[in-house]
Amino acid sequence: MAIRLQDIADDLNLSKMTISKVLRGQTDVSAETKARVLKRMKELNYRPNISARGLRTGQTYSIGMVVPSLADPAVAMIARGMNEVFRSANYGLVISSADGDGEAEEKEAELHLSRQVDALIFYPRSDASDVPPILKTTTVPVVYVGPCPPRIPGPNVGLRENAVGQIAAEHLLERRCRRIAYLRGPRTAIADQRFAGFLEAMRSAAVSVRQDWILEILPCEKEYRSGFEALRRLITAKGRPDGVVAYTDWLAAGARDALIAAGMEVPRQVQVIGCGNQRDVCETGVALTSIDLAYEEAGRRVARLALKRIGSKGEMNLRGITLLPKLVQRESTQKIDG
Missing domain, CATH: 3.40.50.2300 (Response regulator)
Structure with a gap:
């Protein structure tokens, strides 16, 4: 049977709220209590229920990403940089490939949005002149990797x-x-x-x-x-x-x-x-x-932009970032x- 927060609270004679605060990293819990809670969680092999947390907060703690091809070495380096940032913020990154196909690109974007991702990162094909129409109307924060087609809303991280x-x-x-x-x-x-x-x-x-x-x-x-x-x-x-x-x-x-x-x-x-x-x-x-x-640095910058847009509910008007090759x-x- 899955271990619940209430089970840990009862075991340590603490409130469920205190256990929840430890999970969220809040600072109004003593170091001694935090150590007790984390030790017991490890002993019981407790895993937070992300779905339940999502119902409470309205967030899924997942980020979607559409790339032109998983065979592109740049994708691996960009994803490595992104994961550095997302992992520390307790977000998961889900990557899908369009395999160079415009229709597949649109479908993958729609699938990510239907899964209620908190943000979508879009890496356009090198020959693309536009982006999937859904990206122009969605309320989910979108961040672009590479040059952004003209008149497309949303910040991007590109290269000179x-x-x-x-x-x-x-x-x-x-x-x-x-x-x-x-x-x-x-x-x-x-x-x-x-x-x-x-x-x-x-x-x-x-x-x-x-x-x-x-x-x-x-x-x-x-x-x-x-x-x-x-x-x-x-x-x-x-x-x-x-x-x-x-x-x-x-x-x-x-x-x-x-x-x-x-x-x-x-x-x-x-x-x-x-x-x-x-x-x-x-x-x-x-x-x-x-x-x-600068692929890895681009990944880190994209991830930070995505987290900022999530924190501002997508309302923050963020400028694009241009990196320099070396x-x-x-x-x-x-x-x-x-």
């Missing part, structure tokens, strides 16, 4: 995307690279902004960009192979780059290995920089310099003496 390409280009230019190839991502607003930042840095340094070294990589699951084949074709043509910027770490890893397979030294002859700072990718082989996209230097762009 043009700075990604700019930082990568400037780093290679500082390493005296002048023949820089760019493995660009899909034709999305985010990829375009990063490419624009790269071009701006190159123009500012008065370094020309060869159009045949801007390599279009079609979206696919085999990014490593795409990066490998793109660089293999490039270095068999006339001339070769002395620097490579890639839209993802997997593309960069493929490019790096193609260069090595062709007998070139990284970083002595060609320097390579990726994007995303995926440690399992970057720290294998010749360790890749990468642009950290360079994480490793062996692939290391300075070589002589």
Whole structure:
């Protein structure tokens, strides 16, 4: 039989209200009493009834999140940051994937709202121009991850995307690279902004960009192979780059290995920089310099915004937050003496 608050109260000769105060972390209970209550709860393996608490407070202590794909490494890093905040506030995070489908995206959002989540976190697809209509009318607080489509209510946590390409280009230019190839991502607003930042840095340094070294990589699951084949074709043509910027770490890893397979030294002859700072990718082989996209910090910021909106019943008009990417230097762009 499940242990109730009243059972613990009777066992310790305390009121049910006192036990409840300990559970809620209120400070008007003595340290000695709190220690007795927590000790007895542990002995009895007591678990609070979240459903019952929800009926009393009107809260479910759950947060819903819709993501484009669970296969995206960014989702795991964002969720890790969010959990740091939600766990300490005794909230649970429930994540569902739309698998890149607009209709599924809308259905998943509706399912979360039907479960009476206290807030919904929405991570739009990279090619989305709008959000599910229900998000525009719901009274449940909504917080967006990444760039928010125009005229959409609700705060967001995004990244200064043009700075990604700019930082990568400037780093290679500082390493005296002048023949820089760019493995660009899909034709999305985010990829375009990063490419624009790269071009701006190159123009500012008065370094020309060869159009045949801007390599279009079609979206696919085999990014490593795409990066490998793109660089293999490039270095068999006339001339070769002395620097490579890639839209993802997997593309960069493929490019790096193609260069090595062709007998070139990284970083002595060609320097390579990726994007995303995926440690399992970057720290294998010749360790890749990468642009950290602040995913975990974005998760923490999103979670704090969600809790603030819950606390204000969604009435607080919170501004969006823009984070800055940062360079994480490793062996692939290391300075070589002589």
